[in-house]
Amino acid sequence: MNLFDVYSLFDVTPVKALGCKVWDSNGQEYLDLYGGHAVISVGHSHPDYVAALKDQLDKIGFYSNSVVNPLQQELAKRLGEASGYGDYSLFLDNSGAESNENAAKLASFHTGKDRIIAFRKSFHGRTSGAVALTDNPAIVSPFNSHHKVSFCDLNDAAGVEEILKGGDVAGVIIEGIQGCGGINVPDNGFMQELSALCKRYGACLILDEVQSGYGRTGRFFAHQWNGIRPDIITMGKGIANGFPCGGILISPEFKAVKGMLGTTFGGNYLAMAAALSVLDIMEREHLTENALKVGEHLKNSIPQSPRIKEVRGRGLMLGIEMNEEVAPLRKALLFDKHIFTGVSGKNMVRLLAPLCLSIEEADRFIEALKELL
Numbered sequence: 487m488n489l490f491d492v493y494s495l496f497d498v499t500p501v502k503a504l505g506c507k508v509w510d511s512n513g514q515e516y517l518d519l520y521g522g523h524a525v526i527s528v529g530h531s532h533p534d535y536v537a538a539l540k541d542q543l544d545k546i547g548f549y550s551n552s553v554v555n556p557l558q559q560e561l562a563k564r565l566g567e568a569s570g571y572g573d574y575s576l577f578l579d580n581s582g583a584e585s586n587e588n589a590a591k592l593a594s595f596h597t598g599k600d601r602i603i604a605f606r607k608s609f610h611g612r613t614s615g616a617v618a619l620t621d622n623p624a625i626v627s628p629f630n631s632h633h634k635v636s637f638c639d640l641n642d643a644a645g646v647e648e649i650l651k652g653g654d655v656a657g658v659i660i661e662g663i664q665g666c667g668g669i670n671v672p673d674n675g676f677m678q679e680l681s682a683l684c685k686r687y688g689a690c691l692i693l694d695e696v697q698s699g700y701g702r703t704g705r706f707f708a709h710q711w712n713g714i715r716p717d718i719i720t721m722g723k724g725i726a727n728g729f730p731c732g733g734i735l736i737s738p739e740f741k742a743v744k745g746m747l748g749t750t751f752g753g754n755y756l757a758m759a760a761a762l763s764v765l766d767i768m769e770r771e772h773l774t775e776n777a778l779k780v781g782e783h784l785k786n787s788i789p790q791s792p793r794i795k796e797v798r799g800r801g802l803m804l805g806i807e808m809n810e811e812v813a814p815l816r817k818a819l820l821f822d823k824h825i826f827t828g829v830s831g832k833n834m835v836r837l838l839a840p841l842c843l844s845i846e847e848a849d850r851f852i853e854a855l856k857e858l859l
């Protein structure tokens with residue numbers, strides 16, 4: 487049997503990793519500024535994280551959500567403290583898309599309405615509702631295209647209000663910082679206006695923090711730079727440093743009804759051990775603060791070049807927009823300088839390093855970039 491061939495692959499086979507370093511099957515070392523697509527938060531194979539997972543596996547690996555799982559309760563408590571959302575409740579699932587799916591569903595249950603407003607250049611995942619909320623017709627199948635979704639331009643509050651006036655909007659979903667769409671940071675004033683508009687028209691504000699959350703921008707969630715409190719916050723990626731896990735934070739205004747949401751694997755023991763270990767390490771090693779410090783250093787050190795159009799982002803969620811296609815540059819970074827980077831569209835190098843990146847590692851990238859420009 488062959489693999490269903492949907493991914494464009496680099497010819498590299500990682501077999502070992504530690505911190506921000508990855509080694510391939512030939513023993514070649516790489517610097518990882520991509521974090522497996524913003525997933526590696528506390529660093530690859532952190533010894534405490536590895537020990538926590540091994541220890542949990544020795545005790546119990548899985549049971550269903552029909553029994554009491556104290557690890558879920560502990561995560562809810564710790565996450566509430568770490569994020570400043572202790573009065574919210576936590577629903578656990580398995581991925582970013584599933585989190586957005588649950589958020590949209592919850593907004594619809596809560597309001598009794600069925601339209602969601604999303605933004606141009608958004609990415610919210612690949613499951614049915616999440617992909618319908620994603621502004622990329624190439625990945626929306628006819629089956630997914632019947633959801634009631636209206637797209638507005640980022641920062642266009644008047645456009646959002648026009649649709650809200652229709653009276654059928656359950657929620658508005660927005661990324662803390664748009665990732666796949668090109669590291670687009672929403673204006674502070676726009677985020678505050680959006681929050682006020684949602685309250686005025688009785689729509690739920692859903693913040694997709696799957697990529698921008700969990701310390702990546704130097705705050706626990708990116709929207710905390712804007713001083714707003716959404717109704718639902720969605721999480722994934724960095725929450726368990728590579729163990730599949732997702733979740734949503736739900737404001738106290740929502741009433742839980744037995745059976746309204748559910749999942750087989752969400753909140754399982756191994757995911758909880760991984761997620762608790764991530765919070766431990768983030769706190770002990772001050773990784774949110776590190777993401778801000780090293781991210782600012784990185785952003786300020788990107789060399790001036792006529793080939794670079796703009797550098798955008800916050801903390802360790804950065805985009806280098808070029809005046810040309812970046813595929814050759816990324817290839818040279820990977821195969822000549824042995825540095826993993828990400829991409830947005832055709833013209834942007836996207837940096838999503840583990841939150842433990844050091845100044846020295848950031849400088850290694852800067853030197854490599856200077857040599858290639």
Ligand SMILES: Cc1ncc(COP(=O)(O)O)c(C=O)c1O
Nearest residue numbers: 581582583609610611696697722
């Ligand atoms: C902002 C955002 N939301 C949702 C998702 C989907 O997450 P997952 O691939 O875990 O379903 C992603 C993935 O890249 C993302 O960047």
